[in-house]
Amino acid sequence: MKTLLSVYLLLFSSLLIAAGTQVELVKVEDADTLVVKLDGREDRIQLLGMDAPEDTQNPKLKVDMARTGLTAGELLPLGHEATEYLRALVKPGDMLLLSGDLKKRDRYGRIGAEVTMTNGLSINTTLVAAGYARPLKPETLPQELRSRLQQAWLQAREQKLGLWASQPAAFQAWVKAQK
Numbered sequence: 753m754k755t756l757l758s759v760y761l762l763l764f765s766s767l768l769i770a771a772g773t774q775v776e777l778v779k780v781e782d783a784d785t786l787v788v789k790l791d792g793r794e795d796r797i798q799l800l801g802m803d804a805p806e807d808t809q810n811p812k813l814k815v816d817m818a819r820t821g822l823t824a825g826e827l828l829p830l831g832h833e834a835t836e837y838l839r840a841l842v843k844p845g846d847m848l849l850l851s852g853d854l855k856k857r858d859r860y861g862r863i864g865a866e867v868t869m870t871n872g873l874s875i876n877t878t879l880v881a882a883g884y885a886r887p888l889k890p891e892t893l894p895q896e897l898r899s900r901l902q903q904a905w906l907q908a909r910e911q912k913l914g915l916w917a918s919q920p921a922a923f924q925a926w927v928k929a930q931k
Contacts (some may be wrong), residue, residue, distance in 0.1 A: 766812060772849030779844055782807050783834035783884060785862060786875075788848065798862035799876045800852055801893045801901050805915075805926055807831030819929035826922050830915055833884040834884035837914065841878065842869065866897060880904040883914020886927055 775788040775797075783804030797829045805827060806813040816827055842848070852865035867875040879885040880901050887901035909916055915923035 766826060772851040772866075773854060775848055775850055777842055777844055777846045777848055780835065780839045780842065782833060783838050783879065786848075786867065788850070790850070790854070790863075796860070796862040797850065797859055797867060798860075798864045799879065799885075800864040800866050801888050801897050802861075802876050802880050802885040804834045804879065805830035805887055805923075807835045812912060816926060816929060819924040820922075822922060822925055826927065830922055830926060833915060833918060835861075835878070837882060837884045838875070838879060841875065846870070848875075865925055874900075877904050881908055881913075883908035883912075883916045886930065 773790070775790050778787040778789060778794055778817055780814060780853070781796065784799045784802060785792055789795075790797075796799055806816060807828060808831070809821055809824060809828075813824060813827060813831075816822075817824060820827065847870055849868040849870075850863075850865040851868065852863070854865065857863055860911070876897070877900050880887055881904035887905045889898065889902075908914060912920070
């Protein structure tokens with residue numbers, strides 16, 4: 753019960769009151785990328801400040817395989833589980849709020865943003881707090897977001913939530929291999 757209470761307190765501490773840009777979810781692409789309707793067209797959104805394991809064969813998976821020494825068969829289930837968690841959290845048609853620099857794109861053409869559900873919970877923080885993603889530490893992230901993600905990460909790891917519970921060895925290897 754104490755564990756559950758800690759997770760809820762952390763999640764509710766991540767409520768965002770700041771105004772954002774409202775968008776409609778088209779689909780969950782993977783555990784850290786959403787496709788939304790923004791300004792009348794579909795755009796890919798990278799969940800800012802966090803990373804989740806890959807769920808498809810792609811160049812990043814090959815890098816992860818080389819860094820971890822694990823096979824695709826060992827790594828892909830991590831990404832599948834994380835993606836399914838996100839798909840259970842949000843559904844196509846859901847209205848979401850984006851916060852961040854919506855003009856800036858990453859090398860894959862995605863917009864980096866903190867994404868908030870209509871109940872006020874940050875999807876970014878929720879995925880990390882539930883143990884399905886890890887925080888990134890770029891100096892360019894807002895300090896408040898960085899701190900919140902780091903706190904969520906420590907609690908998820910300590911309480912063995914999400915991938916820490918279901919696939920701890922593979923998840924630990926993936927986490928250690930990230931730069």
